[in-house]
Amino acid sequence: MIEARNLTLALGKPPARTEILKGIDLSVQAGESVALLGPSGSGKSSLMAILAGMERPTSGSVRVAGLDFDRLNENQLAIARRGRIGIILQAFHLLPTMTALENVAVPLELAGQTDAFVRARAELMAVGLGHRLTHYPSQLSGGEQQRVAIARALVSRPTLLFADEPTGNLDGATGREIMDLLFARHGETAATLFVITHDRVLAARCDRIIELADGNIVSDSIPA
Ligand SMILES: Nc1ncnc2c1ncn2[C@@H]1O[C@H](COP(=O)(O)OP(=O)(O)OP(=O)(O)O)[C@@H](O)[C@H]1O
Ligand SMILES: [Mg+2]
Numbered sequence: 001m002i003e004a005r006n007l008t009l010a011l012g013k014p015p016a017r018t019e020i021l022k023g024i025d026l027s028v029q030a031g032e033s034v035a036l037l038g039p040s041g042s043g044k045s046s047l048m049a050i051l052a053g054m055e056r057p058t059s060g061s062v063r064v065a066g067l068d069f070d071r072l073n074e075n076q077l078a079i080a081r082r083g084r085i086g087i088i089l090q091a092f093h094l095l096p097t098m099t100a101l102e103n104v105a106v107p108l109e110l111a112g113q114t115d116a117f118v119r120a121r122a123e124l125m126a127v128g129l130g131h132r133l134t135h136y137p138s139q140l141s142g143g144e145q146q147r148v149a150i151a152r153a154l155v156s157r158p159t160l161l162f163a164d165e166p167t168g169n170l171d172g173a174t175g176r177e178i179m180d181l182l183f184a185r186h187g188e189t190a191a192t193l194f195v196i197t198h199d200r201v202l203a204a205r206c207d208r209i210i211e212l213a214d215g216n217i218v219s220d221s222i223p224a
Pocket of ligand 1: 012038044
């Protein structure tokens with residue numbers, strides 16, 4: 001599902017040029033759930049951005065869901081990501097002028113699906129928000145906003161789901177509910193799940209734990 005070879009990422013101009021990723025090799029099988037751990041600044045979000053096709057590596061190759069990212073231009077990449085890759089971030093990034101239902105329907109409408117609102121409603125029901133369809137993000141709690149973001153990421157049935165500290169802005173109990181939901185939806189959809197976290201308990205719920213330090217993978221193990 002994911003094949004990354006000798007990925008490097010360096011950003012900024014000298015003398016502020018920073019080597020962020022220093023030669024990452026990674027293979028992830030379809031359906032696997034992977035936790036990415038590591039200190040702040042170790043390159044987790046940067047690695048995810050490359051694997052999700054949001055950022056280009058400085059060198060190395062990425063093949064995700066059968067796509068050679070290096071061979072696609074920006075436009076082709078954007079289209080290819082639709083329906084294949086879902087992304088959930090720590091800050092929910094909902095559109096403030098749209099209701100929960102509209103936020104979830106947007107990716108389907110962009111893809112020209114005529115049943116966008118029917119599917120968006122079903123997905124919001126699946127994350128337990130059937131009673132908040134016409135609320136705007138400002139009228140929703142943090143946990144509810146993250147549920148909308150999860151529904152939006154899942155509604156196009158991605159084969160690959162990326163979550164960057166999805167519980168980072170939530171209290172402990174709400175965070176656990178969100179992770180329960182994410183793992184449940186992962187189980188139902190058979191998507192590959194890639195989750196960045198600082199929480200070792202959470203990481204241990206994944207099939208595999210990868211640890212990053214200073215731009216390198218320093219361990220890759222199956223939780224005890
Ligand atoms: N545009 C940029 N130019 C130079 N350096 C950058 C740029 N963007 C990020 N960095 C640096 O890259 C390093 C890795 O950042 P990244 O966001 O991937 O870390 P992270 O592991 O996700 O950390 P956190 O746990 O704090 O989210 C950081 O040291 C950061 O300062
Ligand atoms: Mg990060």
